[in-house]
Amino acid sequence: MYSDIFNAIKKHNEMMKSSIPLIASENLTSELVRKCYLSDFGHRYAEGKVGERYYAGCKFIDEVEDLAIRLTKKLFDVEHVNLQPISGVVANLAAFFALTNPGDTVFSISVPCGGHISHDKISAAGLRGLNVVYYPFDVESMNIDVSETEKLAREIKPKLFILGSSLILFRQPVREIVEIAENLNAHVMFDASHVLGLIAGKVYPNPIKEGADVLTASTHKTFFGPQRALILSKEKVAKKIDKAVFPGVVSNHHLHSLAGYAIAVMEMLEFGEAYARQTVRNARTLAEKLHDLGYKVLGEKFGFTETHQIAVDVREFGGGGPVARKLEAVGIILNKNLLPWDPIESTANPSGIRIGVQEVTRLGMKENEMIAIAEFIDMALKDKKSLQEIRKEVAEFRKDFQTVKFTFEECPAYSLC
Numbered sequence: 001m002y003s004d005i006f007n008a009i010k011k012h013n014e015m016m017k018s019s020i021p022l023i024a025s026e027n028l029t030s031e032l033v034r035k036c037y038l039s040d041f042g043h044r045y046a047e048g049k050v051g052e053r054y055y056a057g058c059k060f061i062d063e064v065e066d067l068a069i070r071l072t073k074k075l076f077d078v079e080h081v082n083l084q085p086i087s088g089v090v091a092n093l094a095a096f097f098a099l100t101n102p103g104d105t106v107f108s109i110s111v112p113c114g115g116h117i118s119h120d121k122i123s124a125a126g127l128r129g130l131n132v133v134y135y136p137f138d139v140e141s142m143n144i145d146v147s148e149t150e151k152l153a154r155e156i157k158p159k160l161f162i163l164g165s166s167l168i169l170f171r172q173p174v175r176e177i178v179e180i181a182e183n184l185n186a187h188v189m190f191d192a193s194h195v196l197g198l199i200a201g202k203v204y205p206n207p208i209k210e211g212a213d214v215l216t217a218s219t220h221k222t223f224f225g226p227q228r229a230l231i232l233s234k235e236k237v238a239k240k241i242d243k244a245v246f247p248g249v250v251s252n253h254h255l256h257s258l259a260g261y262a263i264a265v266m267e268m269l270e271f272g273e274a275y276a277r278q279t280v281r282n283a284r285t286l287a288e289k290l291h292d293l294g295y296k297v298l299g300e301k302f303g304f305t306e307t308h309q310i311a312v313d314v315r316e317f318g319g320g321g322p323v324a325r326k327l328e329a330v331g332i333i334l335n336k337n338l339l340p341w342d343p344i345e346s347t348a349n350p351s352g353i354r355i356g357v358q359e360v361t362r363l364g365m366k367e368n369e370m371i372a373i374a375e376f377i378d379m380a381l382k383d384k385k386s387l388q389e390i391r392k393e394v395a396e397f398r399k400d401f402q403t404v405k406f407t408f409e410e411c412p413a414y415s416l417c
């Protein structure tokens, strides 16, 4: 029955409404963005570039895409923008097609060290036939070891350096890698899926400004967009990128979500800086409080985090698997996460959890709420109260945070459906 679907959505919304959402790759969109989802744009095709479409009927879609491109150029101060990749992995695949040939060697960050699966052999990089070599990585600073990378690069001569991660606590050494790449005539791409909103909000350095040739990113993690992606680049690789996207890896580019993205860019231009600053402040506060409560928060010597994320080693509580399940039972939603020393096979129960505060920040939470969240986590993991009791308190706590902030018209977090 079709009503089963709406019932499932309703129950999902009830669950989310009364929980604390801390998945680092997710966020909420404003009602303005969500309204675009319901438009007729979602039934149409607009293959090709603005003004050069293959089908008739694209006049107003052109207006939207053209405006979205212009605003994106303004927001990131870049030469070239392609807004057609429908997801981050698709954007990465396009970048690999544009910048490499099968058989080329590329550097990427391994998954346990925070890299994304699409940078690895079993996903997009492998599908392009690339030979993937992992960067030497320093666990204490949770960052690439530049001098070891330089040595190894001279030996293996990569054609592409892939930067950016899914577990990304600190600024990565883009300038240093660009310098190494220039000597080898190699390209540098930065996958900013996680930190795009922080770059837009000027709390994380813009990798293109630091010399990267290409930036790929999904638009829905720290950025205010719906689920899709973009590629920013220098003019010199623009043609290759555009061809790799279409006709390469995208046909229809989901025009209802493109319209929503255009609104999200406007929100970022207006509210992005305040949002990004509060997000990083919140992450630091939560990290410090968890540390004070005795948790092994990574990156201690470096201030725990410069992004929306925190990583915690929870082996003493049974590992990331049981911890994520226990927290879910009290309404705290986050993910288990591999940490650098974990073998890739240990995904079922890795050492860590990853926490992201970008969504609760969008809901208006500030430092005081971060302290409360750390206390809820602590109560659950140290069995200070029954799980049912904590679940009730979490729902009560969440009652005051039911609207999406940092937008032109503050709106209920779960409306329209």
Ligand SMILES: *Cc1c(COP(=O)(O)O)cnc(C)c1O
Binding pocket: 025, 086, 087, 088, 089, 090, 115, 116, 118, 164, 165, 166, 191, 192, 193, 194, 218, 228, 229
């Ligand atoms: C989330 C993520 C992606 C994938 O994005 P999708 O939009 O889910 O395809 C790619 N790269 C990194 C670094 C990510 O964190």
